[in-house]
Amino acid sequence: MSNHALLNNVDHKDLKIIRKRNAKMGDQVMFCMTFPVEFRSVQHDYPIFFRKDSQTGEFMPIAMFGFEQKENLFLKDDKWDAGYIPLVMDRDPFLIGFQQDRETGEKKPVIHIDMDSPRVSNDEGEPVFLEHGGQTAYLEKISSMLQAIHAGQDHSKAFVQKLLQYELLEPFTLEIELNDGSQNQLVGFYTIHEEKVNALSAEALADLHKDGFLQSIYMVLASMSSIRDLIERKNQTLVNK
């Protein structure tokens, strides 16, 4: 079980976060969840697909980093070799928790930290609090990332609902041929059916546009060009072998 704690400047005054990017830090993942709010940045480096949450069967958008389990083609010399790191990866080891206000009973989002994370340290890495307990710029950035994720979740669900309503998602098998001649197949992913988008009625387009979903759809379609970059990265690893 994860050991989650409410972040505070007393218990965690000396807390530092190791920001290296490597397998030991848990970065060696094939994909992570992403949100329409960050599609514009994500699509530049990563293909955006959809996958079902195995616990609920619900679709969620994901950013892809590799072609097999535990493959992240962006990890290089303890760094993440891309201009933008998706929110879910970047916020690690912090997460959103909820605290009930004693007086109003309202649930408010607060920052939690996974104390079992290999990133947690006392002597190495980025400080979380300033000497006298103030927030570092790093923590302020984390805070805004978590807020974006929090707001992004409901928005993302609404986005998926609309895609399903207009039957725009389709199962998809990614077939890639690598430079060593090997054929690779990837199943279990879904994508947006471009022809169906093009065939949408004016009313449907207006409906999708109203909440900004139309733009998100085109971001997903545009992200397909990142597949080629990803294949290129994969081919590079073959050369280095």
Added chain:
Amino acid sequence: MNQLVKHIVILGGGSAGWLTAGVLAAEHMPSDTNGIKITLVESPDIKTVGVGEGTWPSMRTTLQKMGVSETDFIRCCDAAFKQGSKFAAWHTADVEDAYYHPFSLPTEFTQHNLAMAWQQYRERVRFDHAVSFQSHICDRNLAPKQIATPEYAYVANYGYHLDAAKFAAFLTQHCTEKLGVKHIQANVLDVKSHTNGDIASLVTDAAGEISGELFIDCSGSRARLLGEHLGIENISLQHYLFNNTALAVHVPYHSEDENFASHTLSTAQRAGWIWDIALPSRRGCGYVFSDEHTSLDDAEQTIRNYVAQSSSLDFAKHVDLKQIKFNPGHKRKFWQNNCVAVGMAAGFIEPLEASALVLVELSAQMISEQLPQNRQVMDIVAERFNDKFSARWQQIIDFLKVHYVLSKRDDSAYWLDNRDESTIPQSLQDNLNLWRYQAPWHFDAIHTESLFSSASYQYVLYGMGFETVSRTHKTQTQTKLMQQAERLFAETIQKSNQVISQLPSNRQLNLKVQQYGFQKI
């Protein structure tokens, strides 16, 4: 005589009537201006009999074609996944006497007849466990799929257990709201005929006269149109299959999250057998027996004892039992003039292999596909329909009877009488003679779309200790098969282990369907 078929009138609002209406409406589009009109007439005063709480996998296709969402269906009909049947105490009635007839085919069944290879391993491993990964899933009461599996798709083939009354109500809504079926609630007072004997119209109390070109009799065992009006008599099957009475009961769970089986459990008794069908909200159990082989008092004691194994003694002692009497049999003809019977109006037999609803589906499909455009060609379709369904009833008799014939039980006259040669159809005797020397396989299906495949026969035969001897001379196929056998048995186990680690319990999946539902893709 050249009258076009433009209006179909269905009499009866049970699962048979509404399933038939749904299958026909999904194909012939009553809502379209040129579509065929479909009217279902249901008596507000006659209660439906909840037959067949178990379906075959074919129900998935039937519902899908009707445009039903599987999630809605499961939520509204108290439905659960059924992966086959487990037969306990049918062979020897020893403690260990049990086998499955699962819905999935034996491993690589299309290429290899593993039953022949298994004969040499029969002392070491049960047939179902050796050739069917699904038997291992059923042993653990796991679901046949995950929440992320699209609707109607599966990891292991499945049908359903359902609440028949809720199912009829669900189909009523779907057929009237989505498929354009007209629903009339009225009692039939009289039936009017044309000079050639065809039904011209139904005279009703609340909706006047309803005329049509084709009438489908789904009025239940009364068979108001085909039997009462057209005089088609019953053929009794009681001399083959003795059971004619049932005592049914609902058994509650101990708690809301108690897991439940994903197969029908059928446990043989001294004068019949007890069904045990697990729905998400309750279990439905019932003792179906031959009233010539036991007294009603003994039968009541038998079902109460069974219930007591899984509930409090007090509950088992006092719970209400519902008695159902039936005459096992079917109509001599199912289609006469412009009237065809579907469901209990066509026939009824004990629910041993859940054949009731599948016969409704198959009847509705054939009527829909072969729907005569006009009266002139209707007799040709009628004759084919009659041939096909007479053959299907024969297939049902043979397959149900084989469960009794192979039993070694001798603890009552019931079991001995069941093995009396005069009660066994000749077709079944011939097959059993042949199968002593070769295991059933693809060529054994004389009719295409045979109701019970050779795989089904294998599960029952070898679940009940039937022995098939190999040919005395070596054959190519047998030599190759023996080389592959160990690998294929290992494959069964490997596949079981793989899916067992991934599948949720039957209860867990049902809760997830209630909460999230399945995706369409």
